[in-house]
Amino acid sequence: MLLIGNGCVITREPQNPMIESGCVAINSGRIVEIDDTTMLRGKYHGATFVDAAGGLIMPGLINTHMHFYSSFARGMDLKAQSPQEFGQILERLWWRLDKVLKSEDVYYSAAVAMLDCIRNGVTTVFDHHASPGCVEGSLFQVADAAKQLGLRTCLCYEVSDRDGEVVAAQGIAENAAYIRDCQQANDPMRRALFGLHASFTLNDDLLRRSAEQAAELGAGCHIHTSEALSDADDCRRRYGKRVVERLRDFGVLGPSSIAAHCVHVDPYEMEILQQQQSLVVHNPESNMGNAVGCAPVLAMLRQGVRVGLGTDGYTADMLESLKVANLLHKHAQRDASVAWAEPHEMLFGQNAAFASACYGETLGRLVPGAPADVIVLDYEPPTPLTADNLGAHILFGCMGRAVRTTVVNGRVLMQDRQILVADSAKITAAARQQATKLWQRF
Ligand SMILES: [Zn+2]
Numbered sequence: 001m002l003l004i005g006n007g008c009v010i011t012r013e014p015q016n017p018m019i020e021s022g023c024v025a026i027n028s029g030r031i032v033e034i035d036d037t038t039m040l041r042g043k044y045h046g047a048t049f050v051d052a053a054g055g056l057i058m059p060g061l062i063n064t065h066m067h068f069y070s071s072f073a074r075g076m077d078l079k080a081q082s083p084q085e086f087g088q089i090l091e092r093l094w095w096r097l098d099k100v101l102k103s104e105d106v107y108y109s110a111a112v113a114m115l116d117c118i119r120n121g122v123t124t125v126f127d128h129h130a131s132p133g134c135v136e137g138s139l140f141q142v143a144d145a146a147k148q149l150g151l152r153t154c155l156c157y158e159v160s161d162r163d164g165e166v167v168a169a170q171g172i173a174e175n176a177a178y179i180r181d182c183q184q185a186n187d188p189m190r191r192a193l194f195g196l197h198a199s200f201t202l203n204d205d206l207l208r209r210s211a212e213q214a215a216e217l218g219a220g221c222h223i224h225t226s227e228a229l230s231d232a233d234d235c236r237r238r239y240g241k242r243v244v245e246r247l248r249d250f251g252v253l254g255p256s257s258i259a260a261h262c263v264h265v266d267p268y269e270m271e272i273l274q275q276q277q278s279l280v281v282h283n284p285e286s287n288m289g290n291a292v293g294c295a296p297v298l299a300m301l302r303q304g305v306r307v308g309l310g311t312d313g314y315t316a317d318m319l320e321s322l323k324v325a326n327l328l329h330k331h332a333q334r335d336a337s338v339a340w341a342e343p344h345e346m347l348f349g350q351n352a353a354f355a356s357a358c359y360g361e362t363l364g365r366l367v368p369g370a371p372a373d374v375i376v377l378d379y380e381p382p383t384p385l386t387a388d389n390l391g392a393h394i395l396f397g398c399m400g401r402a403v404r405t406t407v408v409n410g411r412v413l414m415q416d417r418q419i420l421v422a423d424s425a426k427i428t429a430a431a432r433q434q435a436t437k438l439w440q441r442f
Pocket residue numbers: 065066067128224260312
């Protein structure tokens with residue numbers, strides 16, 4: 001039995017959005033009860049007590065679009081002119097980096113990214129992996145790191161035609177092998193989607209074979225969708241279609257699938273996304289950094305499109321992503337009144353709903369019976385904190401680095417900022433060594 005108490009519990013549930021001096025009682029990896037700290041300590045005396053020290057107790061955060069493999073890019077010399085547009089960013093950075101990844105790099109780049117997730121209170125991650133030089137077994141390497149560090153992950157391998165037929169076929173096989181493994185193991189910590197890079201790197205034959213394999217396995221897909229204008233232009237030129245239209249025609253969308261970005265979608269594509277009920281994942285910082293434009297996610301939400309929030313590897317910090325989503329749309333629309341509620345809805349509502357459907361468990365919510373993914377943040381509200389204004393306190397007062405304790409499936413991964421599940425300094429030092437070698441091959 002584990003109690004996380006002496007903090008302000010923020011559930012955002014209609015009947016009890018906030019419990020001052022609250023406590024979450026956990027048994028066998030599940031939330032048993034949420035109530036007053038003194039009351040629950042009396043009821044469950046003898047239970048291990050994790051002291052929130054007056055901070056906030058919240059559901060673990062969920063990232064619906066991430067690239068663990070991008071870790072070793074930090075501080076790396078591109079040995080090339082600084083890219084100006086998206087195609088150059090792929091060619092000068094990501095498609096060179098992923099090609100030189102070796103099996104150990106896959107493990108260590110994932111492990112350091114996962115440590116960062118834990119430190120930022122992220123408990124479930126939907127990752128999109130690429131390592132064309134070592135495709136086979138790569139998802140299992142990432143899964144090994146997740147198992148060691150205790151993170152809940154939904155993995156996929158990005159199939160694309162950019163490295164030729166052999167690598168493309170390996171990508172399909174790796175997705176299939178990992179999806180089957182997840183289905184057989186039925187491990188509550190692991191799920192899989194079928195990964196696809198993007199319309200412009202998937203010819204008709206490859207897209208058809210991939211979609212057929214995904215359908216045969218009953219798996220949703222995870223694909224970059226109209227991230228840059230060049231993807232939309234390529235699709236119109238080669239296939240005479242809009243990107244979302246093409247993906248729908250191949251059966252790639254649907255309620256179990258993730259369409260990341262959707263920056264350059266028109267009203268017709270929004271209608272398709274609404275009908276398909278795929279999760280569009282907004283990655284505001286990545287879109288700004290890659291200078292690809294501002295996704296019309298507020299319009300999509302108004303039309304009943306599902307929209308979640310991700311980071312695309314730019315950061316592990318979902319609260320930073322929440323803040324930037326709030327800023328980006330105000331800035332883009334030159335209207336300070338917009339985007340107050342939507343980023344919260346994406347992070348706490350839609351990400352949780354999609355993850356819950358994917359895992360067949362209630363994730364991202366503090367309710368009895370749900371798996372115990374719980375975080376504690378240091379926060380002393382300088383103004384009154386109430387059920388009505390807690391969104392503003394989270395937006396303006398909290399960042400990932402305020403997270404002091406992270407619990408996933410009832411296992412305490414980090415307590416008072418100490419990683420308990422592994423020697424984090426040792427992993428990080430090993431990662432630096434791997435990165436040094438990788439930079440020499442880049
Ligand atoms: Zn991405």
